[in-house]
Amino acid sequence: MAAAGIKLHPSCRARQERFGLLFYDCRGPRLLFAATGALLPADFFGTVRSRDEFPAGTSDSEKKALQKFVTQLLEKGFLREQ
Amino acid sequence: MSNKYVEMGMRSPVNLTWEVTLACNLRCSHCLSSSGIAAHNELTTTEALDLVEQLHTAGVFQVNFGGGEPFIRPDFEEILAACHFHGIMTCISTNGTLITSDLVSRLASNRLVAIQVSLDGAKRETCDAVRGTGVFDAAIKAVKLLAATSIPTSINTVLTAQNASEIPAMHEMARSLGVSLRVSRFRPSGRGADNWESLRPSPAQLIAFSEWLAASGDVRTGDSFFSLTTQERQGLGLNLCGAAKLTCCVSPAGYMYPCAFLQSDRFEAGNLRTSSFQDIWDNSEIYASFRNLRIHSCEECQRFDQCHGGCPAVAWHLKNDINGGDPECLERCVTTIADNRLPMAA
Amino acid sequence: MEVENQAEVTCSEEPRILEEIQVEELAIDGICGVY
Numbered sequence: 273m274a275a276a277g278i279k280l281h282p283s284c285r286a287r288q289e290r291f292g293l294l295f296y297d298c299r300g301p302r303l304l305f306a307a308t309g310a311l312l313p314a315d316f317f318g319t320v321r322s323r324d325e326f327p328a329g330t331s332d333s334e335k336k337a338l339q340k341f342v343t344q345l346l347e348k349g350f351l352r353e354q
Numbered sequence: 355m356s357n358k359y360v361e362m363g364m365r366s367p368v369n370l371t372w373e374v375t376l377a378c379n380l381r382c383s384h385c386l387s388s389s390g391i392a393a394h395n396e397l398t399t400t401e402a403l404d405l406v407e408q409l410h411t412a413g414v415f416q417v418n419f420g421g422g423e424p425f426i427r428p429d430f431e432e433i434l435a436a437c438h439f440h441g442i443m444t445c446i447s448t449n450g451t452l453i454t455s456d457l458v459s460r461l462a463s464n465r466l467v468a469i470q471v472s473l474d475g476a477k478r479e480t481c482d483a484v485r486g487t488g489v490f491d492a493a494i495k496a497v498k499l500l501a502a503t504s505i506p507t508s509i510n511t512v513l514t515a516q517n518a519s520e521i522p523a524m525h526e527m528a529r530s531l532g533v534s535l536r537v538s539r540f541r542p543s544g545r546g547a548d549n550w551e552s553l554r555p556s557p558a559q560l561i562a563f564s565e566w567l568a569a570s571g572d573v574r575t576g577d578s579f580f581s582l583t584t585q586e587r588q589g590l591g592l593n594l595c596g597a598a599k600l601t602c603c604v605s606p607a608g609y610m611y612p613c614a615f616l617q618s619d620r621f622e623a624g625n626l627r628t629s630s631f632q633d634i635w636d637n638s639e640i641y642a643s644f645r646n647l648r649i650h651s652c653e654e655c656q657r658f659d660q661c662h663g664g665c666p667a668v669a670w671h672l673k674n675d676i677n678g679g680d681p682e683c684l685e686r687c688v689t690t691i692a693d694n695r696l697p698m699a700a
Numbered sequence: 701m702e703v704e705n706q707a708e709v710t711c712s713e714e715p716r717i718l719e720e721i722q723v724e725e726l727a728i729d730g731i732c733g734v735y
Contacts, residue, residue, distance in 0.1 A: 287413035296415040305359035341721040420734035576730035591729035
């Protein structure tokens with residue numbers, strides 16, 4: 273069965289910084305600095321999202337970049353499918 | 355690893371050390387805070403809970419609790435619960451002597467806490483010489499109680515001249531108990547300053563430890579040994595001091611400092627009774643000076659990119675010079691040994 | 701000229717073409733906790 277969506281891993285947190293989002297994974301521990309600017313609010317992945325769901329007003333090129341970014345976050349374990 | 359984003363400055367610390375009390379039932383000879391009797395003006399429960407709210411607002415990810423012995427503080431579990439309510443992860447550094455099965459059951463009821471139990475030797479006599487009679491057995495008992503739960507648990511060992519040869523055995527002991535090993539760097543602060551000469555590892559011991567660490571990737575160091583980091587451990591931790599950039603310290607009385615090893619008036623960044631946490635983080639001149647700190651005297655060193663001048667706290671305590679470069683970095687250890695050998699070779 | 705990969709937060713008159721979100725990982729090991 274396909275995953276319903278994606279969400280921040282329970283061991284991870286995210287917050288807004290000047291450059292974009294800062295992710296923290298207490299399992300490493302490790303940090304991930306993401307130059308998302310103002311594209312995503314820090315609590316965006318706190319609720320289950322579909323992989324192509326982004327805030328209103330996101331341009332097509334931004335969506336494409338964000339989709340790649342989401343894939344990276346999944347691969348690195350900061351997000352998980354559920 | 356570029357540190358580009360760290361250099362930009364963080365909105366708040368990633369984690370912080372909060373010494374919730376100076377009270378301790380032990381009198382360890384290497385104690386960084388000279389713990390024993392509670393400070394007379396420690397934060398009240400209301401003030402501590404207010405600080406937790408501020409940390410949540412600031413976006414702090416993790417609080418590392420120390421002291422003193424945190425579990426001596428009657429409201430400590432209330433402070434912990436407030437952190438966990440906000441999703442703040444916590445790590446408690448404890449001597450283990452007050453850990454009971456009831457306490458462990460309560461702690462295990464949430465998934466946001468990790469615990470490190472201090473133990474300073476694989477042999478009872480080595481550990482108890484530093485921490486006091488009976489502490490080794492009490493700490494092992496605590497580790498066993500914790501290891502039986504889902505709480506991430508580690509043994510935390512301060513590397514000293516006396517236990518340096520026992521570190522591999524401690525690693526094995528931790529493994530056999532089902533927990534991890536963390537080795538922390540001994541620094542000359544608190545009672546550690548009084549006993550520095552007798553406890554400090556020699557340059558040869560530091561080099562041997564660095565080599566052992568290189569082959570022991572699962573051993574944690576709390577980023578305290580980045581000045582000894584070999585190529586093999588590059589990428590496993592920081593390559594610079596995180597004080598005032600990624601972390602800071604809150605004292606029992608609500609003073610803020612760059613790190614736990616620099617808790618003196620000279621390094622006071624502010625007081626939470628008169629300023630907010632965010633205001634101190636954003637506007638403290640001391641923090642600004644640490645963010646701008648460049649150890650120019652180390653820039654020509656071949657290892658500069660690996661440690662950026664090492665631990666400013668050790669430089670301060672040993673050389674009274676925050677810009678002086680870490681006197682016990684790997685390069686200086688090697689040089690010291692080579693210099694000592696020269697007269698013999700001549 | 702180098703392609704700008706980083707998300708721009710400043711306004712520009714041209715529609716923004718964002719190639720990729722720049723990410724950087726940093727392993728930490730506790731950041732100097734106490735003992």
